[in-house]
Amino acid sequence: MFRIFIISLCALLTVAIPSQASQSGSPETEKWAGTWFTCEFAKSTTPPHDGCEMFDDEGFRFDDGRLTYIRVIDSEETECRGGKVGQCFARDQAAITIKTQDRGELDLGDEWISVRYFGCTQKFSFADGAEFREIIPAKDRCFWARKRHFYIARFNGSVRVQK
Secondary structure, eight states: OOOHHHHHHHHHHHHOOOOOOOTTTTHHHHHHSSSEEEEETTTSSSTTTTSSSSEEEEEEEEEEEEEEEEOOOOOOOOSGGOOTTTTTEETOOEEEEEEEEEEEOOESSSEEEEEEETTTTEEEEEEOOSSSSSEOOSSSSTTTTSSSEEEEEEEEEEEEOOO
């Protein structure tokens, strides 16, 4: 499910997102700094039963007002949803290797993210919990937006980028 979100979000961000002046050092940028992954066992509007201890292998970074799609390429985990090898990894893993792909600019607000696609701007609010951040689409949704909530958390281990 997250793959659909990240692919959709990445595709959306490559089209036409309003850019802001430099967001470096702003409180909004600090809220999103780092490497983020979705919680492997979250459902459409239900938080993960494991407190987000297992991450999906796809995620993103928000750096200097840009969204970068990332994918873990060295996971050998087998306890993923669906039992597929390498489709997830433990949140407390010390280090990961990722591939990255720039996906464009986005508009970050104090309590929201805004994405423009097919002439419609969709806002997503977010709420921070103790173990993860919940991203929620605004009720007034664009035709392309789904009702699905996304449960994400920051990865705190070391990250190696494969070029």
